[in-house]
Amino acid sequence: MSAAISPSTGRRYGMRLVTRIWGAPRSSIFYRRKERPEPRRRGPKPLIPDEVLIPMIREDLANSPFREEGHRKVYYRLKHEKQLKAAPKRILRLMREHALLSPQRAPKGEAKTHDGTICTEEPNELWGTDGTTAQVVAEGTVWIFGAIEHWNAECVGIHACKIGDRFNAMEPVKQGLRKHYGGLAKGIAAGLALRCDHGSQYTSDYFQTELRHFGIRQSMAYVSEPETNGVIERFWKTLKKQVLEGRIYQTLADLRKALREFVDLYNRRWRLEKLGGHTPEETRQAWLSRQAA
Numbered sequence: 001m002s003a004a005i006s007p008s009t010g011r012r013y014g015m016r017l018v019t020r021i022w023g024a025p026r027s028s029i030f031y032r033r034k035e036r037p038e039p040r041r042r043g044p045k046p047l048i049p050d051e052v053l054i055p056m057i058r059e060d061l062a063n064s065p066f067r068e069e070g071h072r073k074v075y076y077r078l079k080h081e082k083q084l085k086a087a088p089k090r091i092l093r094l095m096r097e098h099a100l101l102s103p104q105r106a107p108k109g110e111a112k113t114h115d116g117t118i119c120t121e122e123p124n125e126l127w128g129t130d131g132t133t134a135q136v137v138a139e140g141t142v143w144i145f146g147a148i149e150h151w152n153a154e155c156v157g158i159h160a161c162k163i164g165d166r167f168n169a170m171e172p173v174k175q176g177l178r179k180h181y182g183g184l185a186k187g188i189a190a191g192l193a194l195r196c197d198h199g200s201q202y203t204s205d206y207f208q209t210e211l212r213h214f215g216i217r218q219s220m221a222y223v224s225e226p227e228t229n230g231v232i233e234r235f236w237k238t239l240k241k242q243v244l245e246g247r248i249y250q251t252l253a254d255l256r257k258a259l260r261e262f263v264d265l266y267n268r269r270w271r272l273e274k275l276g277g278h279t280p281e282e283t284r285q286a287w288l289s290r291q292a293a
Contacts, residue, residue, distance in 0.1 A: 035152065046090070054087060055092055063101065068102045071095050104212065118230060119150055119274070123287060124180060126150040128195040128232040129173055129202075131164055132240075136249045144259065146239075147172035148232045150195070153272055154280035155263045156236060160256045162182035169201035170210050177214060197221045197230050197291060238266070 002011055019026045024142050060074050071092040076082040078091075110206040120126050127145045136142055143164030147157040156179055157172030174184060181188045194216050200220075200265065211218050221229040243262045249255040267280045275283050 001271055015124050021155055045218055046086070047205070048084065048086060050082070053091075055097060056084070057091065057098075057100060062189065070102050072147055087184060093144075094225075100188070118228060121188055123149060123151045123284065124189075124192055126193045126195060127156065127176060129169070130197060130229060130232045130236065131169060131199065131201065132236050133164070134160075134244050134255065136252055138251045142252055142255065143168065143170050143256075144239075145172050146235065147176045147194075147231060148235050149176075149280070150231045152275060152280045152283040153235065154229055154284065158259050158263050160252060160259055162252060164201065165202045166204040166206045173210075173216075187215040187290075193217045193219040195219045195221060197226075198223060206227060238270070242266075 005011065014276050015029065016024060019029060025056070056078065057074055060077055064073075066073070071088060074095070075086070075091050080085060089236075092101075092166050118126070118128075127147055127149055129145065130143045131143055133141055134144055139162050145157075145159045145161070145164070145168055146155060154178030157174070159168060159171040159175070161168040161171075177189055178186055181247060192215070194211060196218065198220060201207060202220075203228040224234050234269055239259075239262065243258055247258075249258065269279055271277050271279055278286070
């Protein structure tokens with residue numbers, strides 16, 4: 001616009017007139033016209049360029065007999081073993097830019113793919129059991145053990161106690177046996193498997209001996225893969241939301257009463273997507289009706 005010719009004067013408008021009319025500072029116009037140079041590193045040029053230093057850092061990490069080392073170890077080794085002069089902050093920057101820091105170098109295992117299922121087509125094929133903790137005013141930290149049916153996610157047993165030992169861990173399983181098998185006789189639950197983790201309660205001689213007595217096969221979840229015991233893990237999430245979070249229980253007896261009431265309500269009223277919107281009790285009653293027909 002500043003180079004355009006005025007039809008009245010026959011001269012160019014000029015930068016001063018155009019910027020005054022447009023209300024734009026001339027400095028901004030001239031700045032935008034300049035070709036901006038590429039940003040350069042300030043300060044003195046390093047003796048060893050980055051292109052040379054990066055392979056040296058990689059070589060040092062590859063030859064190190066240790067694991068999960070940070071930039072300080074690399075700096076000291078290059079300084080004392082190779083007499084290399086490079087600032088530690090510069091080594092940190094290069095290792096960060098090239099994903100060479102310890103968390104970024106962590107070994108990556110094979111992807112864990114679970115193409116199977118832990119749900120069953122029939123009841124009394126696989127139960128799951130696990131324990132969690134809660135707080136009450138009088139007793140402090142207490143344990144909650146539960147047992148759940150993988151077929152319809154029915155809670156077959158719940159038990160709260162002060163000491164989370166192997167004896168209390170077996171209690172919800174015994175509750176389920178009394179409810180669905182009618183007792184605790186030897187071999188009464190033959191064909192049933194119990195999914196549990198590798199906690200000390202479940203690997204104890206007492207717990208495993210009791211399972212063999214009832215005819216139950218122990219099915220251990222994979223280490224560091226809680227999804228393989230996911231039915232009861234999901235039940236814990238529901239229980240904590242509905243019973244524990246936002247509530248204060250004065251005594252262990254109060255907590256036990258709340259757990260019993262919730263389990264009864266859960267089995268009768270909790271509708272699950274995997275059951276087609278039915279409750280655990282409705283699903284079991286429908287299965288019993290089909291068996292009787």
